[in-house]
Amino acid sequence: MTVSSKKPLCLCLLWFLIMTSCSTATDGQGEGSRFSPGLQLISIYKNHISPVDGDRCPSYPTCASYAEQAFQKHGFIMGWMMTVDRLIHEGNEEASVSPFVNMDGDVRIFDPVENNDFWWDSREGDDHD
Amino acid sequence: MIFGGTREKETIMTKRVRFFCLFFVISLSHSPFVFSDQIVIDSEDQYRFAQAALDKGEHLRAIAEFERFVHFFPQDEKVPEARYRIGLCYIMAKDHDSGRRVLEDVYMEYSSAPAGGKALFLIGESYYEEGLIEEAERYFKKVVEAYPHLELKNWALYRLGWNWMKQDKWGEASETFMKVKEESPLYAHSRDLSGISLKGEALPRKNPTTAGILSGILPGLGHVYCDRYKDGTVALLLNGLTIWASLEAFDKDLDVLGGALMFLELGWYTGTIYSAVNSAHKYNRKVRNDFRRNLPDRINLGLFSAMDGSTGVALKIDF
Numbered sequence: 068m069t070v071s072s073k074k075p076l077c078l079c080l081l082w083f084l085i086m087t088s089c090s091t092a093t094d095g096q097g098e099g100s101r102f103s104p105g106l107q108l109i110s111i112y113k114n115h116i117s118p119v120d121g122d123r124c125p126s127y128p129t130c131a132s133y134a135e136q137a138f139q140k141h142g143f144i145m146g147w148m149m150t151v152d153r154l155i156h157e158g159n160e161e162a163s164v165s166p167f168v169n170m171d172g173d174v175r176i177f178d179p180v181e182n183n184d185f186w187w188d189s190r191e192g193d194d195h196d
Numbered sequence: 197m198i199f200g201g202t203r204e205k206e207t208i209m210t211k212r213v214r215f216f217c218l219f220f221v222i223s224l225s226h227s228p229f230v231f232s233d234q235i236v237i238d239s240e241d242q243y244r245f246a247q248a249a250l251d252k253g254e255h256l257r258a259i260a261e262f263e264r265f266v267h268f269f270p271q272d273e274k275v276p277e278a279r280y281r282i283g284l285c286y287i288m289a290k291d292h293d294s295g296r297r298v299l300e301d302v303y304m305e306y307s308s309a310p311a312g313g314k315a316l317f318l319i320g321e322s323y324y325e326e327g328l329i330e331e332a333e334r335y336f337k338k339v340v341e342a343y344p345h346l347e348l349k350n351w352a353l354y355r356l357g358w359n360w361m362k363q364d365k366w367g368e369a370s371e372t373f374m375k376v377k378e379e380s381p382l383y384a385h386s387r388d389l390s391g392i393s394l395k396g397e398a399l400p401r402k403n404p405t406t407a408g409i410l411s412g413i414l415p416g417l418g419h420v421y422c423d424r425y426k427d428g429t430v431a432l433l434l435n436g437l438t439i440w441a442s443l444e445a446f447d448k449d450l451d452v453l454g455g456a457l458m459f460l461e462l463g464w465y466t467g468t469i470y471s472a473v474n475s476a477h478k479y480n481r482k483v484r485n486d487f488r489r490n491l492p493d494r495i496n497l498g499l500f501s502a503m504d505g506s507t508g509v510a511l512k513i514d515f
Contacts, residue, residue, distance in 0.1 A: 144466075147463050147466075147467065148463070148466050148467040148470040149467075149470065150467070151463060151464055151466075151467020151468065151470070151471065152467055152468075152470050152471035152474055154467075155419075155427050155430050155431050155434070155467070155468065155471045156424070156427050156471060156474075156475065158426050158427065158430070159426070160424045160425075160426050160427050163482070164475075164478040164479060164481070164482040165478070182478075183474050185477070185481075186404075186474075186477040186481075
């Protein structure tokens, strides 16, 4: 593959990345009304895959709901990064640093978006409740 | 005979009527169903009743009873205290905004009375309970400045020490605890906390920047640095497999697939770095919260309802 043939592909990807990151960030109220590929993907997963796959997420909110909230709150790029973070850390090791919550008799790890962006506004070294 | 007999009958009838009338009046006057008992509630009774509701933990009922007290006895000397307790009840019922509004009014109207000082402290305590430590700090400092001769000042200093600890400013916390005066019931405990708080500086800490850089060099390494070995392995496999698949696709001239996989990998890669940094922050938060949680706190909202209003401040502590 030549350099010239890779160029358009890279440009397309860059364009997609920039456009999607600009289109979805809201003020945290979840009122983004423009086209949002991240939310569309999650919607497809929630409506068509999750009902068949079943509810196996050990965390609350579930990973799909979490991703939805992350995209709504922080836009595509940060939402995507936070979703990847959630998928990586949803195992037992998260239980050592996050509290549990009882959801209709089902004990889950309480890990909302706020549990993973709490340090954004704090000064270096400040990791508060 | 006939006339005499009639007069005698009339006399007997009159006597009977009078007797029945008398009996009727006496019966009525003793009947509980006609005249019920009347009670007079004085200000002391009403205040005690409201306080009993507060002691039982029935905060909303206590608010209503204290408001009744203020309404019916507006000239009573306990009105500032009653209004302060209305604010306290709101806060104990977790309605912090309403509580603070009431207490602000109490402070504005009675700033020279003990109730005003307590109201100011309680506003700070309300913010502290909600985790709004900067607002809390502002009010505690105000208490220290405005009421230097009351025990409240020691309470405020004690809380300021806790505030510093919540911000991981262990040195400042230690110094502030030392400022609690010897005559205060909090003195001994503050001295202990002054020493213990310095241990906070030696608590283990993971540097978020180091975690991020390590994960940038090798995905998953930052997680290992934060003692999250399984997460590190997952991150390494996720990134490794996607990069390998992408390279294979480019190798076989499947540029679109390769590009899509690279795009996906870009997300995994940046997400992994974010995850490592996040893990370091969570680790630090956990260690510090555990440390603070194990330190006993001598001030709680229950103490505020036990304060003696007439003397301004009285501290009851169960050691």
